Amino acid sequence: MALTAAQEATLIQVADAFTRGKKINELSKTSGGIEGYTVEVQDHTGESKNVDLLQAINLVNKRIACRRWNETLSTPVGEAFGNIDFLRDLPSTLGLGCYLVTDDRVRRKLDPTNHYRFQDGSPAKLDGTDGQYMWCWNKHYYASWKEGNYLYEAVSTEPIEGKECYCIPEGGTAAIGGGVVDRTNLILCSIINETAQYRGGGNQTDWDGTYRTQLGKVATGITYRNYSTYARKRGEGWDANWYVAEAVPEYLFRIIFGTRHIQTAVNPEKDANGLYQGGLGAGVTNMPDWNGYNGYNPVVPCSAGVELGDGCGEATYNVMNADGTVRYAAKVPVFFGLKNLYGHIYRIVRGIIINAGASKTEGYVAPSLYASYNDASLDGMIKACELPRSEGYIKRVSMNKLAMLPTEVGGSASTYFADYFYTNAASSQGLRCRLAGSNAHAGTNAGSSCTNSHxxxxxxxANVSAPLCYFKEDPVIN
Incomplete structure (x- = not known):
C-alpha cells in the first residue's frame, strides 16, 4: 500500500528524530541549578507526562507528608505520595495525643497508654485540677492543591515550597469531643468530672441517679454563640471550636489514614509501608429512639474511650435502659486519643459564617482568632467558597482558607467523602453556622466532614455542643 504524502512526511520526521537522538552520556552537561528542568514520568495508566524536576525532588526528600486522590474516581481512598518515612512518622512528629493544659496554655503530656498519669509516671487528674484535658498538635503547615486529575493534601514542619500554605500554631481541642460547662462560673471546660457543678446536657437535676443522668457528660442546650463567650473567659488564645481547630483533625485523619471515609471499619494492621489504613468505625451514630430515651441529650460520658489512651480505634460503651438492660452498645471512635470526632453530638464551628442567600450560598471565615469577631455580620470576613444549594452526600470540599465546607454533592455513603451535607437554603435564607460531625442517630450520614447549615x-x-480549643499563637488566615 502506497503511503500518502502526509504519512511520508511523518516517517521522515521520525527518522530524523531517531538520527538526532543521543544516549544519556552523550548529552551536554547542565549549567547552574536544576530550576526549570522537567523530566518524563508515567502515570498509573501508562501515559507519559512531564513533571518539574526540582519540585519532585523537594517533595520526596523534604519532610512533607502527602496523600493524593484521583478526582476522576469515586473511591474515598487516596494514595501515599512523596516522603513515606515522614508520613509514617507524622503522628509522633506532630506530638499527636492528649495533654493537660493550664489557662496560660502550658501543656504537659499524658502517658500515651494511661491518661490518668503523666508521661513521667506521676498521677494526673482529668477533673480540671491539673488543667484541661486536651488533644494537641505541634506547629505545622498545611497545603492542598490540584495538579492534573489529582487533589493533594500535605503537612510539613516547614512551608511547602511553591504551594499556598497555612501555618497552624501549636494548639489543641477538647479530647472528649464536646464541651463541659462549669455551671457556677459559666466557663467552658474539657474535663472528666461527675459533680453537679459540671453537669452536662441541659443541666437536668432531676435526672441525677437515673439511667438518663447527665453527670459526667458534655453540655448542650446552650445558645451556640455563648460557648465562645464561656471559652474566652480562660484568656487569650482560647475559644469554642475555632474553625482552624476543627480543620486540623479532619485533614490529619485523611492524610494519616489515607481515606476520606472515616466510618470505614477499623483495621488494626498497617499496610505494606507501615502506614495506617481503614477507618474508625461507625461511631456513636445508631442510637435507637434517641428522642424517646432522653430527648436527644448526650448518651455517652466524657470518660468513654479514655481506656484507649493515645491509640486509634473504637471503644464500646453500653447505654443502659431504666431496667438495667443494654439499650445500645455505642462505639466511640478514637483518633490518637481524640474521642468522638464525629457522631454522638454535633460540634458548633466558630469563625465560619454561611450566608444562605436567595440565589447562592457562600462560606466566609474570620481572619483572626485574637481579633474581634461579629458572628452577626460579614464585615471583615473572607469569602472562602460557595456551597451547594441542595443537600446530599459530599463529593468535594473546599480547604481554601481552611473552611472545610462542601462545594459539591452527589456522592454516597461509601464514595468520595461519604459524609452528608444538610441545607435548607432554597427555602430559608440568612446567616448560618456550621455544625460538624453529626449526631447519635445519623447513621452513615455522619463523619468528620459532615456539615449541617440549617x-x-x-x-x-439538645444535640449540639462545642469543644474547648486553644492556640499558642493567633492562627491568622489571610
Whole structure:
C-alpha cells in the first residue's frame, strides 16, 4: 500500500528524530541549578507526562507528608505520595495525643497508654485540677492543591515550597469531643468530672441517679454563640471550636489514614509501608429512639474511650435502659486519643459564617482568632467558597482558607467523602453556622466532614455542643 504524502512526511520526521537522538552520556552537561528542568514520568495508566524536576525532588526528600486522590474516581481512598518515612512518622512528629493544659496554655503530656498519669509516671487528674484535658498538635503547615486529575493534601514542619500554605500554631481541642460547662462560673471546660457543678446536657437535676443522668457528660442546650463567650473567659488564645481547630483533625485523619471515609471499619494492621489504613468505625451514630430515651441529650460520658489512651480505634460503651438492660452498645471512635470526632453530638464551628442567600450560598471565615469577631455580620470576613444549594452526600470540599465546607454533592455513603451535607437554603435564607460531625442517630450520614447549615448562632439544641480549643499563637488566615 502506497503511503500518502502526509504519512511520508511523518516517517521522515521520525527518522530524523531517531538520527538526532543521543544516549544519556552523550548529552551536554547542565549549567547552574536544576530550576526549570522537567523530566518524563508515567502515570498509573501508562501515559507519559512531564513533571518539574526540582519540585519532585523537594517533595520526596523534604519532610512533607502527602496523600493524593484521583478526582476522576469515586473511591474515598487516596494514595501515599512523596516522603513515606515522614508520613509514617507524622503522628509522633506532630506530638499527636492528649495533654493537660493550664489557662496560660502550658501543656504537659499524658502517658500515651494511661491518661490518668503523666508521661513521667506521676498521677494526673482529668477533673480540671491539673488543667484541661486536651488533644494537641505541634506547629505545622498545611497545603492542598490540584495538579492534573489529582487533589493533594500535605503537612510539613516547614512551608511547602511553591504551594499556598497555612501555618497552624501549636494548639489543641477538647479530647472528649464536646464541651463541659462549669455551671457556677459559666466557663467552658474539657474535663472528666461527675459533680453537679459540671453537669452536662441541659443541666437536668432531676435526672441525677437515673439511667438518663447527665453527670459526667458534655453540655448542650446552650445558645451556640455563648460557648465562645464561656471559652474566652480562660484568656487569650482560647475559644469554642475555632474553625482552624476543627480543620486540623479532619485533614490529619485523611492524610494519616489515607481515606476520606472515616466510618470505614477499623483495621488494626498497617499496610505494606507501615502506614495506617481503614477507618474508625461507625461511631456513636445508631442510637435507637434517641428522642424517646432522653430527648436527644448526650448518651455517652466524657470518660468513654479514655481506656484507649493515645491509640486509634473504637471503644464500646453500653447505654443502659431504666431496667438495667443494654439499650445500645455505642462505639466511640478514637483518633490518637481524640474521642468522638464525629457522631454522638454535633460540634458548633466558630469563625465560619454561611450566608444562605436567595440565589447562592457562600462560606466566609474570620481572619483572626485574637481579633474581634461579629458572628452577626460579614464585615471583615473572607469569602472562602460557595456551597451547594441542595443537600446530599459530599463529593468535594473546599480547604481554601481552611473552611472545610462542601462545594459539591452527589456522592454516597461509601464514595468520595461519604459524609452528608444538610441545607435548607432554597427555602430559608440568612446567616448560618456550621455544625460538624453529626449526631447519635445519623447513621452513615455522619463523619468528620459532615456539615449541617440549617441553624443560626442564636439557636440552642439538645444535640449540639462545642469543644474547648486553644492556640499558642493567633492562627491568622489571610
Amino acid at each position: 441553624a443560626a448562632v442564636t439557636n440552642a439544641s
